[in-house]
Amino acid sequence: MLEMLDWTRIEAELESVGHAVAGPLLDAETRSALAGLYEQEAPFRSRVVMERHGFGKGEYKYFTYPLPEPVTALRAPLYRRLAPVANRWASAMRLDTRYPADHAEFLERCHAAGQARPTPLLLKYGPGDYNCLHQDLYGETVFPLQVAILLSAPGQDFTGGEFVLTEQRPRMQSRATVVPLGLGDAVIFAVDQRPVQGTRGTYRVRHRHGVSPVRSGARHTLGIIFHDAA
């Protein structure tokens, strides 16, 4: 499925604006099976009620290892596609970090740094729920891109609940972008910093992401983060 995506366009958009939409990535059966897992306990290591932490309203659950097959089938291949972008960003920002081509090798680095808990997650929002602007950083070891896949149909399963990205440019106020997603679409986006080519050289912008309040219905998403957590 990943091979069918237009990676030339995706890479160009990641380079120019720090995010790209691709998809649909999962078939209908897999999408509903994944969303349905939410009600089970065994596939997960923890559950977070966002309101308790000031993260927003709604809840999410981190998968445990081994990840469900459709998540495993996406995580390493997406990483392999995105590692060259991550390396170009690191070199443009004059950072020493380089990312191996292979996700298993990157996970070894995470684990050696004490980050061994899986980060892929399922999120569930009902009416009035939202996700505050945040960054998914779980330790020193960070892969600079992540992916979220919409498992529900906007306009049908839910209304509101838009995926929002903000960009903080040096010495400027933040700018917000609403990323329109269709059912099954993936948004690939910067976790934190990315380089922007200015007229006087490269500067760094910082991103955060979140979800605007759901007005009606139920919205599920699958989040794929490539670094593991401490």
Ligand SMILES: O=C(O)CCC(=O)C(=O)O
């Ligand atoms: O529900 C969403 O669209 C955002 C999910 C999220 O914050 C993530 O995948 O890290």
Ligand SMILES: [Fe+2]
């Ligand atoms: Fe997130």
